[in-house]
Amino acid sequence: MIIQASRWAASALFALTAFVGAGTAPAFADERTLFITSATEHVDDTATFPLYRGRRGNADVWYIVLDSSDDKDAQRRGVNHAQKLANARGTQAVQKASVDPDGVVRFPASVDFSFQRRVIPGPAGFPPSLADPGAVGEIGYSPLIELPNGVILNAPHIANATGRAAKVIGIDVGTYTVRMELTRGFQGGRGVKYLSTDASDPAVAALENVTFAPQLKFAPRAGGDGTDSARASLAAFVNGQTGAANPQRQGLNSALLDGLSPLNVLFWNPKQGRYSPLWDVHPAQWSAQAVATRQNLRQTDFGQVENLAQDGVITGPGGAPFASADFVVNCPIVSRD
Template structure:
């Protein structure tokens, strides 16, 4: 494919910029596992292939934002977003790649491990992703002669999603959880290019079918315009609702089924469960789903995995289940220094204690600070205390050993 002169001229100063130890945001350490020059060449090829397929530039970082400050959209290259709180969606650029079988794969890129590349492509910056490099949890990819990503792993979108509530006192954990998409042993959305660049790249369409997060099926993805409209989910962060994120994949079949993601067992090999602070070399970041919160679709305090399962009327996802409304610690501010964001969320499932339920203490948990105070008071504890390590970052809750790939899209101010 012909290389655009404009793209080459654009990349040259960025290469020099990233070779320094600092920029206008301050000091940032080098990524010793990344070949910067090769990574920018890969970026140019990806952006050129997108332009060839769509007829437009992927993103212009110098152009005025499409979004208002109040909308607080983190994914700068998003084409549009609907924030009506009833059926929120985001429309993102779609790339065309090559599958392991040589067929076409249409996918999205939501994060990159390098600041300048993320900034230039208009995606989220996640430096923690570099800690996935070298693990068995990633998928090694290349770019073909057309500059399109060539995948080793495959995703089967043909299964019919099915979930059956559990027989215990709560619907969670479910008795049956059969996800609507299954990745093979080679598949991971965390891809590593030859330069060492780590990206979050999830397929939405191939010969077997479509991702369940496309609300109108085939009508939600346009392979001429190279864009797709996806359902986004609500959550809480820092006391504020409408922390909109996109569930794309999960390591465990249960969250993959509940949240309409791809079951990606290879994700479970990405280090390290139960480690979340900036100084820990983990690609994961803790968040906390509620296991047994209040149910009832009209209840303003509704929250939790139990509630989401019960809202899935026929168990097939034909009518999208209600969001679990999980609790998250930080936003992807996309700044270069002291950035602890990762889309690979390490689930620490919490539960209200029997005493809390008996004393009518249950309500919505709205922040990590709120969660920690409830743990300290003895009203909330770990749902899976024997699964993974205790994590002080989440008030001492235990990791549930489930990774959910949730790129964060926006957190609008109300």
């Protein structure tokens, strides 16, 4: 049975509608590395993932699994191995889940998908004049769960009786699959596609069109990118070039004004030990001189962004040092050029 609706009422959760194009596109548009091997990537910047049914109290919730802290578990599930997620164990960034004898996972908290997302660009695009998220986690909700065996999973909730995540294109509960919208970015000088699901800040959640999950702010630690942290570094430009047809387009201002991906720059990929799906956002602002001399070109490598920051070409917002803003976005990398 297939579900595809803008908002679900509890009584219509399993209403039958069309899931257009599901499974008809090839797994790859070109020669790409697929990190989440349980996914099928399509040519339209979407991917199909295995869907799981869980319980929150007496109600069904639907979730996906994208990363695991355990290598063997990750291989078995066909998801990213993110060993750094283990560093979040015991913090408020993780909710402890139980498992019924039939394998159904029970969650202490879920998501309210019924809010109205509102985003109004500011005069320069970023910062926005208004940014309210359309999905809000209940008290205690986190996409990170600890199973009884101690494994930490990245298991975002994507649907329940209140509605569904905005990135969902369609759900097939008969085949236990869900098709979701991906976002383009860069890592190590190459293009990547990732799935954005949650953010610890409400304005960031509104901009990303994902769930506001404030518990993620407790993931250790701001500015920590090593193997002793649960986070990895991401650069998000606030004043890059704009224009949908501009090959140098990049940044949050472009995302707001052009309605396209901000093309964020991620430090690590899932084959590297310092990878985590919990991205520690480093806002990057081009200096006035760089903008005036058109040095504000599209960046694709976090190390190069750091070099430009050391040279003073890039700073944090308002001329502050380039550093973590202590915002976490949950964006597992699905594939890479």
